[in-house]
Amino acid sequence: MRLHPGGPVPQSVIAVVQPVLVVASSLAGAWLCAHSSRVLGVVLLGVGLLLWLTSILLAAPLGWVIAGAAATVIAAFAAWEGVNDAALSERGVRTSCTVLDIQTRRVPIRTYDGEQWSTTTDTYYDHRLACSEEREENVSLSYRAAGEGARLDVVYDPDGAVATQPADAVSDGTPSAWVGGASLLVAVGARVLGVVHDARPFVGRVQRGRDRRSRSPEGARPS
Secondary structure, X not given: OOOOOOOHHHHHHHHHHHHHHHHHHHHHHHHHHHHOOHHHHHHHHHHHHHHHHHHHHOOOOHHHHHHHHHHHHHHHHHHHHHXXXXXXXXXXXXEEEXXXXXXXXXXXXXXXXXXXXXXXXXXXXXXXXXXXXXXXXXXXXXXXXXXXXXXXXXXXXXXXXXXXXXXXXXXXXXXXXXXXXXXXXXXXXXXXXXHHHHHHHXXXXXXHHHHHHHHOOOOOOOO
16 A cells, blocks of 8 residues: 555645755755755755655656656755865865875665666775875775876865865866756656556546446435
8 A cells, every 4th residue: 555645636746846855955955065064964965865755655656656766866966966066166276196096996786676676886996195285185986087106186175075076077067957957857757757647547536436426316315
């Protein structure tokens, strides 16, 4: 038995509003972490997670719910990355570093496709850098930015709120904004289509109930 309130109209509202609120919470939480209060930012991110878990309230087939939830996660992470990119672009300081060593780290990822669980592995490369002014930076990337002993230009946040990034990877947040917007549209579209698909039996039951009442003798009372 699924836990979901109301018919197609309230379900359509939930289908649209829930992912928008999740992404808005991620956006606001990321901005607070980067510019103001990390504690409040983490609280807002927790609120976004709770809102994301309310996908169970959607009256839609499981496949549509999973597709909408996955797209919502992508949009939320893109919002987070966009805020961090913009902050680093705005106040970051560029410096030149030497790569001291690179550690390879593999992280297992469990995913569920609606039928079965599978495990994949993501590989990360942790770069330890010696920079000017006797700074030491650590940069974790999904690729090798340079070999050991090579020079690498990076941009770091003097406030320490945003992770250091290679200089050629820093943007003003526009690419992440496009990814987040497109993913949010996909999330809303998948959820609305799921609600429409699930609403057909509901509408049929309502119509059959009306037909039975219309065929009942006028003034008759149920026994």
